[in-house]
Amino acid sequence: MYIVLGATGNIGSELTKLLAQKEKKVIGITHNKDRIQQIEHLGARPAVVDVRDTEKLTQIFNKGQRLFLLNPPGDISKNASEQEFKTVDSIIKAIENSNLEKVVAESTYGAQVGNNIGDLGVLHHMEQSLARLRPATIIIRGAYYMSNWNMAIETAKTEGKIYSLFPPDFRIPMVAPVDIARLAARFLTNEVDTAGPHYVEGPQDYSPKDVSCAFAEALDTPVQTVEIKPDEWLDFLMKAGFSEESAESMVNMIRLTLKQDFEKPKSPIRGETSLQQYVDALIGLSK
Template identity: 55%
Template sequence: MHIILGATGHIGSVLIRLLAERGEQVTGVTRNRDNVAQIEAAGATAAVVDVQDTDALRALFKKGTRLYLLNPPGNFTGDASADEKQSLSSILSALEDSSIEKIVAESTYGAQPGDQLGDLDVLYGMEQSLAMTQRYVTILRGSYYMSNFDMDLRTARSVGKIFTLFPVDFKIPMVAPADIAHFAADLLLEPKESTGLHYVTGPGDYTPHDVADAFGKALGNPVKAVTVERNKWKEFLMGAGFSETSAVSMMNMTDVTLEQNFEVAKTPKRGTTTLEDYIDNLVKNQEHEMA
C-alpha cells in the first residue's frame, strides 16, 4: 500500500488520484478531518494523522510499503523552519521499525546546508537523513512551484500588479505541482530497487514579467510585475504576515536563487504544463468558486 503525506495539497491531491486510477491501494494522510471526503472521492483511504504525532504516524507506517514523503510547510507567522524540522524528525522516527520499503521524497532545487536558509536547509537535512535509512530512497528536487503565484491573484485582479522579490526579467525554472505528481506516481510504481536523484521542472523558464503577462491574459486586463527593492524585503514580507525569523529565511533563500548558488540540473525531467495554462486554470477555478 502507498501512503501519501500531504494528500490534499497541490501535489498530493493529484498523486492519490493517479495511483488510485492505476488500481493501487492508497492511503492519503491529512491532519484535518474535514478533508476526509476529498481523499475518499479520489479513490483513496483517508488517515487523519498529524505528522508531529509520532506514535500515530508509526502505527500508520506499519500498514504500508511505499511512502511519498512531503514534509509539510511550517507556519510562516512563527518559526517556519523550526516547525518543519520538528515534523521531519517525527516522520523519520516513525519510519523506524516500519514496513515501508521504498520512499519517494519531495525536495527542492537548491537544497543545501546553511544558517537560516529555510526549506533549502531543512530539505537538505532530510535528504542526508534518508540516505542513512535502511530503505530504498528516491529524491525529487522540484523547481519553483507555479502554485507560489496563487496568492498573487488577489492583487493582480484588484490593482493590476503582482509584487516580487526578483527582478522582473529574472528567469526562474518553474513547475506545476500536478506535473510533479505525475513523475512521483511513476517513481512510486518502479521496482523498489530503482532509486536516485531526479530534478523536475516545467517546459521552460519564466520571469516575473511572464507571470504578470499570464495573469493579464487570463483576467483580460493588463497586469504589471513590480520588484520590491532589496532594502524593503523584510518590511514587505512582515507586512504580508511573516515573522521576522521567517522573513529572514525567505530573504536568504531568495539571495541563493539570485546568485544561482546551487547545482543546476543538465537534463531535468520536464512537465508539460506551461505557466500560461497554470495561471489560466487558477483564474478559472476562482471564478467558478465565486459563481
C-alpha cells in the same frame, strides 16, 4: 498500499488522484479532519494525524509499503523553519520504525546545508537523513513551484498587479504541481529506480514578468509586475504575516536563489504543463 503525506496539498492531491486512477489502494494523510471528504473524493482512505506524533505516524506507515514524503510547511507566523526541522525528524523516525519498502521524497532545487535558509536547509537535512535509512529512497528535486504564484490572484484581479521579490526579468526554472505528481507516481509504482536526485522543471524557464503576462492573458486585462526591492523584503514579508524569524529565513533563501550558486541539472526531467496552462486553470478554478 500507497501512502501520501500531505494528500490535500497541491502536489499530494494530484498524486493521490493519479494513484487512485491507476487502481492503487491509497491512504491519504492530513492533519485536518475537515479534509476527510476531500481525500475520499480523490479515491483514497483518509488518515488524520499530526506528523509530530511519531508513534501514531509509524502505525499508519505500517499499513502500507510505499510512501510519498512531502514535509508539511511550517507556520509562517511563528518560526517556520524550526517547525519544519522537527516535522522532518518525526517523519524520518517513523519511517525508520516502520516496514516501508520504498520512499519517494519531494525536495527542492538548491537544497543545501544551512540553518535559517528556509526549505533549502530543511530539505537538505531530509535528504541526508533518508540516505541513512533502510527503505529504498528516491529524491525528487522540484523547481520553483508555479503554485507559489497562487497568492497573486487577488492583486492581479483587483489591482492589475503582481508583487515579486525577484526582479521582473529574472528567469528561473518553474514546475507545475501536477508534473511533480506524475513523476512521483511513476517512481512509486516502478519496481526499480535510481535514488537521484531527479530534477524536474517545466517546459522552459520563466520570469515574474512572464507570470504577469500569463495572468493578463487569463484575465483578459493588463497586469504588471511590481518588484519589491531588497531593502523592503523584510518589511513586506512581515506585513504579509511572516514572523521576524520566518521573514529572515525567506530573505536568506531568496538571496541564495538569486545567486544561483548551487548544483543545477544538465538534463532535467521536463514536465508538460506551461506557465500559461497553469495560470489558465488557476483562474478557471477561482471563478
